[in-house]
Amino acid sequence: MPHPTRRTLLAVTAAAAAAATGAAAPAHATDARTEERLRRIVGRMSLEEKVGQLFVSRVYGHSATAPDQADVDANLRELGVRTAAELIGRYHLGGVIYFAWAHNTRSPHQIAELSNGIQAASRLPVLISTDQEHGIVCRVGEPATLLPGAMALGAGGSPADTRKAARIAGAELAALGIRQNYAPVADVNVNPANPVIGVRSLGSDPRAVSALVTAQIRGYQGAGVAATAKHFPGHGDTAVDSHYGLPVITHSRAQWSELDAPPFRAAIAAGIDAIMTAHLVVPALDPSEDPATLSYPILTGVLREQLGYDGVVVTDALDMQGVRTKYGDDRVPVLALKAGVDQLLNPPKLDVAWNAVLGAVRNGELTEERLDESVLRILRLKARRGLFTGPATTPAEVDATVGTARHLAEADRIAERTTTLLVNEDGFLPLSPAAHGRVLVVGADPASPSGTTGPPTATLAGALRELGFTATALSTGITPTAARIEEAVAAAAGQDVIVVGTYNVTATSPQRTLVERLVATGVPVVTVAIRNPYDVARLSGQRATLAAYSWTDVELRAAVRVLAGRATPRGRLPVPVRSAEDPAVTLYPVGFGLSYA
DSSP: OOOOOHHHHHTSOHHHHHHHSOTTSOTTOOOHHHHHHHHHHHHHSOHHHHHHHTEEEOOOOSSSSOOOHHHHHHHHHHHSSSSHHHHHHHHOOSEEEOOTTTTOOSOHHHHHHHHHHHHHTOSSOOEEEEOOOBTTBOSSOTTSOOOOOHHHHHHHTOHHHHHHHHHHHHHHHHHTTOOEEOOOBOOOOOOTTOSSSGGGSOOSOHHHHHHHHHHHHHHHHHTTOEEEEEEETOOTTOSSOTTTSOOBOOOOHHHIIIIIHHHHHHHHHTTOSEEEEOSOBOTTTOTTOOOGGGOHIIIIIIIIIISOOOSEEEOSOTTSGGGTSSSOTTTHHHHHHHHTOOBEEOOSSHHHHHHHHHHHHHTTSSOHHHHHHHHHHHHHHHHHTTTTTOOOOOHHHHHHHTTOHHHHHHHHHHHHTTOEEEEEGGGOOSOOTTTSOEEEEEEOOOOOOTTOSSOHHHHHHHHHHHTTOEEEEEEOOSSOOHHHHHHHHHHTTTOSEEEEEEOSOOTTOHHHHHHHHHHHTTSOEEEEESSOGGGGGGOOSOSEEEEOSOOSHHHHHHHHHHHTTSSOOOOOOSSOEEOSSOTTSEEEOTTOOBOOO
16 A cells, blocks of 8 residues: 655644643543544554654764764664664654754754754654753753742642643743753652652642643643653652662552652643553552553553543653663563553663564464554654644744743742741841851752753852852762861861752761861851752751752752842742651641741
């Protein structure tokens, strides 16, 4: 049967774009005419093309056709091709995921040109995706607008602000040709020791998380970008990072239904385009001990049949150890499809995974009709997001949308409403240049996400200087050495106040020693938690404590404006902070937050 031309395919549905605009519609809804045309496209596809539509792969390089030589070498080594265009031609890919480490996201115009090059290389439109959660997970950095992360938005507690942030983020992604975002995180974070979710979660209250997940979906999809709720059936109560191991969730089915399920139910009700699976075991939902990504009882029995979801299901990255502990890389994609998955994200060896699926159809383990179901869901999503009517972007669209003054100002306003004041002994804050003019800024300088322009200590000190303080930065690190602590103590001499940026303080963390020694100098100490807000439970003696929820520039600048009284602290804890000695004791409950009023 002859293939339709690219022109025919791109003309397939003007009506589809209109069908996509109502985010409250069912995730799979398309009008009858569009549905008929999409089914005709599927009917004309070869088996190889159908298999390709299921895969979303990384690719190295800033250009679809002329990447740097180092990226050509990486592509040849890992993917067996030189360029993104060759990758699409060989495997008929349905999607490509962008990463900063793959050199896909250098600058706005470069990203847009890469996206256009990828679309030009494919007969069917490609769904280009990334993880742009904001906060500590960002793939596209400045000059794009960087916004507060999930837990900060949870502290803000405003569905309007949350929707506006997602709308801004979505509009900028769409202008770059990125039409699927792996956000929002719908995990309810109830484990302070969670090594992989933490501040990526909106909070610990399922109802509050559900409301903000709904707001994010409406923001992203209202801007023309497919939202992806993750990580089903819930990753909020794990002590193992699924990048490196296989977590086990011990919730009963009733606990799961009350705690983990509500945000996903809300996402489905809001018309979510896609749901991402988690590489973890939930014995109450599937006693086989298969990870959820490979579990028919979880993905088909619970997600599709019990919750009634018929949109796209995408795996978390298949190069993560959590999904590779029990089965080989050739079995994982086949088992995922049999479980109910539609999109297979970033397999470690694309050729192995692609050929495994192709072989499974040819030997009868998978039917072509099963592939057709997933391909049709993927094409529906692409149609709703306008990819058949115009997948390309333009330089003018980039200039008019990405990192505009209006977006940047809105990001600052939203961030100011998230900073949370936890301790303010005797009304020590706000600081003023007249009373506290000399400030020493010390603390952790973790690896910078894309939303930062430098180390957190330098960012904090720079923001203080802009407000009239004389501020000096001294990085002491996440695990300060005895020598570095002595250096900080010496630097405290003659200062009016010391600001310490803390980062996930544990029982044995030398950050505790740093704060104790600085408190002992007699110079007032203010701590700013630049990641998890739980640090305050392991520190004492400080005059004030703020929670910023991330070390990105927008959140640190907001924290400084609160420190200096240029903004009133309005954030409220979206998670409880419990005693480090007795977790049954809650020191600061959900909703706690001080103000200057």
